[in-house]
Amino acid sequence: MTTPNPNARYPSLVDRSVFITGGASGIGATLVERFVEQGARVGFIDIDEAAGQALAAQLTSAGARNAPLFVKADVTDIDALFAAIDRVRAANGPITALLNNAANDMRHSIEETTPQSWDKGVAVNLRHQFFCAQKVAPDMREAGGGSIINFGSVSWMLKQGGMPVYTTSKSAVQGLTRSLARDLGHANIRVNTLVPGWVMTEKQIRMWVKEDSYEEIARGQCINKKLMPEHIAAMALFLAADDSAMCTAQDFVVDGGWT
Structure with a gap:
């Protein structure tokens, strides 16, 4: 669990029903933590059942105003995704903040990409974002408004190679x-894209960060500091809160000035 955020508090997020995909680890776990700290009613999904349950139990035992609800679901299975949204709605009320965070940036070459792997990559990185929005839009209409935050990536902006399905999907977001x-x-209903830079999650450090990566970051970013999940969460809180009432159809890039 990350250090409690001492910064902005958003009264409009208290008791707001929030749905987060891919919330068991990485950026997603920090999103869950930060929205719970704000007093929101958080429902989140992930395919990692053990990590999801552990995070929900940890935050509940820490005395959260509203205990988060974890539901195991695969975002590529639209029926399961819809069932999870229904379960969260039944527990927390109509969903008025949606964070489409789930993704998979596994590296892959042009040569090894097949029609099947292409479709699978689009399903995990793009398709579910539309269907989540479709599913929660009626809740937001009835509530008089809401916020949908789609998660993008700077990878395609930087012309990063080695994962064409991922970068194509993220540009389409x-x-x-x-x-x-x-x-x-x-x-x-406001819809925005939150575009993270290279965030130093445990997965990124374990799988992709090499000895010379920090030199690359120093050359690329204007601010030579590690970009962390809490920097992304801080923007997400603002976009989900009423404070961003007239922000829509925009890309909010949090990358230390790389792009």
Whole structure:
């Protein structure tokens, strides 16, 4: 569990029903922690049942105003995804903040990509974001508004190679955001893309960060500090809260100035 955030408090997030995908580890786990700290009613899903249950138990035992609800679900299984949303809605009330965080940035080459692996990559990195938004939009309409936060990536902006399905999917997220913002704006539903840079999660450090990676970061970022999950969560809180009431169809890049 990360250190409690001493910074901004958002009264509008207290008791707000929030749904987070991929919330058991990495950026997602920090999102769950920070929204719970704000007093929100948090439901989150992940395929890692052990990590999800452990996080929910840890936050509950720490005395959260509202105990988070974890539901095991695979975002590529739309029926299971919808069932999880229904369960969270039944427990926490109509969902008015959606954080489409789940993704998988496994490296892959052009040569090894097949039609099947392409479809699988799109399903985990893009498709579920649309269907989550479709599913929760009625809740937000009835509530008089809401916030959908789609998670992108700077990888395609930096012309990063070695994972064409991931970068293609993440570039498409920003197009999805803008189309949803137009279609849902009349209902006071805001849709934005939160675009992280290279965030130093445990997974990134274990799998992708090499000896010379910090030199690359120092050359690329304007602010030569490690980008951490809490930096991403701080932007997510603002975008989910009423404080960002007139922010929609935008890309909010948190990357230390790399792009």
